[in-house]
Amino acid sequence: MNKQNSDILLEVKNLSKYYPQQGGFFEQSTGMVKAVDDISFSVQKGTTFGLVGESGCGKTTTGRMIVRVLEPTKGDIYFKDEENGVVNLLHLAKKPLRKLRQKIQMIFQDPYASLDPRMTILQIVGEPLRANKLASGNDYKEKVAGILKSVGLRPEYMNRYPHAFSGGQRQRIGIARALVTSPNLVIADEPVSALDVSVQAQILNLLADLQEQLRLTYLFIAHDLSVIHHICNRIAVMYVGKLVEIADRTALFSNPKHPYTEALMSIAPKPDPHRKSKTAFLKGEVADASNPPSGCYFHPRCRYAKKICKQEAPILRKKELNHFSACHFDLELQGNYV
Numbered sequence: 186m187n188k189q190n191s192d193i194l195l196e197v198k199n200l201s202k203y204y205p206q207q208g209g210f211f212e213q214s215t216g217m218v219k220a221v222d223d224i225s226f227s228v229q230k231g232t233t234f235g236l237v238g239e240s241g242c243g244k245t246t247t248g249r250m251i252v253r254v255l256e257p258t259k260g261d262i263y264f265k266d267e268e269n270g271v272v273n274l275l276h277l278a279k280k281p282l283r284k285l286r287q288k289i290q291m292i293f294q295d296p297y298a299s300l301d302p303r304m305t306i307l308q309i310v311g312e313p314l315r316a317n318k319l320a321s322g323n324d325y326k327e328k329v330a331g332i333l334k335s336v337g338l339r340p341e342y343m344n345r346y347p348h349a350f351s352g353g354q355r356q357r358i359g360i361a362r363a364l365v366t367s368p369n370l371v372i373a374d375e376p377v378s379a380l381d382v383s384v385q386a387q388i389l390n391l392l393a394d395l396q397e398q399l400r401l402t403y404l405f406i407a408h409d410l411s412v413i414h415h416i417c418n419r420i421a422v423m424y425v426g427k428l429v430e431i432a433d434r435t436a437l438f439s440n441p442k443h444p445y446t447e448a449l450m451s452i453a454p455k456p457d458p459h460r461k462s463k464t465a466f467l468k469g470e471v472a473d474a475s476n477p478p479s480g481c482y483f484h485p486r487c488r489y490a491k492k493i494c495k496q497e498a499p500i501l502r503k504k505e506l507n508h509f510s511a512c513h514f515d516l517e518l519q520g521n522y523v
Contacts, residue, residue, distance in 0.1 A: 193265065194402050195228040195251070195370055200260035202246050206475050218475040220246045222426040223260075228370070228419075230265075233396065233403040235417030235434075237410060237449075239471050243426040244406045245294075248372045251404070252291050253282060264289065264370070287317050290363040294375040296355035300347040306333070307343040310361045317366060332361045335398070336391060353384035357391070364395065372404045377412060389416055410449055414438055419507075422446045425472045425482045428501055432508040442510035444487045447518050481513070489514045 202221040221243040228234040236244045249255040251262055253274060262274040266285060277285065290313075293299035300309055311329045314320040320328050330340035336357040347355055356376060363371055373392065377385040393416060395401060407413050413420055413434075420437050422430040422445060430443040441447045448467045469486045472478055478485055484494040493513055501511040512518075 192229045193227050194230040195265075195404070196263040197227070197247075197251070198225050198261040198263070199223050200225070200247065200250060200262065201258045202243070202250060202255060203258045216475060219426045219477070220474060221250070221257075224423075224426075224428045226421050226428065226431060228402060228404055230369075230402050231396075231400055232418040233405050233416050235413040235420040236404065236406045236423060237408065237413045237420060238423035239408060241425075241471055241474070242423040243474075244408075244423055245374050247423075248291065248374050248404060248406050251372060252286065252289055254291075267369070284317070287313070287319070287366040288369045290366060290368040290371050292356075292359055292363045292371060292373045292376045295379050296352050296359055297347075297379075299359055300355055302347050305344050305346055306338075306358055309347070309358060310343075310365055313362065313366045319366060328365060329361075332365045333358075335364070335395065336361045351384075352380050353387060356380060356388055360388075360391070360395070364399065364401075367399070368401070370402050370404065372406070374406045375408070376405075378407065378409065385412070392416065422449070425474055425477055427482065427511070429483065429512070430510045431501070432510075436505065436508050440508075441518060442504050442508060442515040443483075443512045444489050444518060445483050448486075481511075489517050 200221060201219070201223050204218040204220060206216045206218055224247065226234070236247060238244055246255060250257045251274070257275060260275070263271055264274055264285070265271050266288065272285070274282070274285070307326070307329055310332060311325055314325055314328060326343070329343060333340050333342065338354065338357055338361070347358070350358065376392070377388050380388060389412065392403070396403060405413070405417055417434055419433050420431070421428050422443060424445050430437065430441065430446050432442070437446065438450065441450060452467060467486055472482045472485070480493070480495045480498050481487070481490070484490040487494065491514065499511040499513050501509050504510050504515060
């Protein structure tokens with residue numbers, strides 16, 4: 186991490202996660218599935234960094250490696266801790282890592298599966314406090330009550346079980362559990378994708394309000410571009426384990442520099458029924474991470490693909506100020522999909 190840049194809270198460098206592929210009678214190794222392949226990005230303090238792409242592109246795997254639920258194959262993850270300065274999360278032993286996890290929390294996608302049905306809301310939200318020995322007795326209950334209020338739930342609900350709540354309420358409980366240890370970084374893994382559209386806006390607005398109140402930094406993982414556009418300051422687009430574009434929100438949506446980003450925007454629903462947008466349909470299926478195409482992984486689905494795209498993999502390069510793209514022919518894109 187660049188120690189001179191005091192605004193960077195998280196920096197990921199050359200992060201990869203490979204899974205061995207086995208087959209045959211003796212279960213011999215037949216190759217590698219590159220779920221995440223050599224990605225790098227940084228997240229500034231107090232902002233929301235979006236990670237977007239189709240299912241299976243490696244978004245969730247990236248988030249879980251950052252919190253060390255999954256161990257990376259290689260790479261570095263630097264986090265700026267208020268007490269210890271810049272630390273590499275991958276070099277921490279179990280005890281210091283557990284202490285630092287108080288500052289890096291995760292909101293999970295499924296509000297039904299992520300809550301233990303046998304535990305009360307008091308036990309679920311308060312579990313991180315007990316596990317990290319941050320509170321006990323009346324202080325324990327007061328902290329749980331306070332964080333429940335902050336996410337829009339009444340403290341009287343503490344003794345109820347998850348089955349008594351709706352999907353939106355359960356996600357609020359999940360958010361409360363993530364925030365009860367006063368983290369600096371929150372990784373939100375598709376936090377609204379399992380909710381009704383009417384509830385999604387409520388949760389997104391809640392996350393925005395909490396960010397302002399508590400000075401939080403988000404790594405927001407999603408496949409929905411409208412959600413990403415609503416909440417994120419800077420966005421990285423992922424395809425088959427690789428980052429293909431990184432840019433600020435306005436630049437990305439007004440002038441995409443990668444055909445995959447352009448195609449995603451063209452098929453996203455538009456709120457204006459009178460607006461005509463240019464078409465860039467996504468054809469074919471997502472490439473197989475265990476046997477990806479040669480050259481650019483996106484070339485079998487790309488309408489701009491030429492011979493070089495099949496032969497040479499493009500490198501993520503700076504195209505404009507703070508705008509990076511991995512495409513040989515980014516100047517030919519049509520753009521304008523806000």
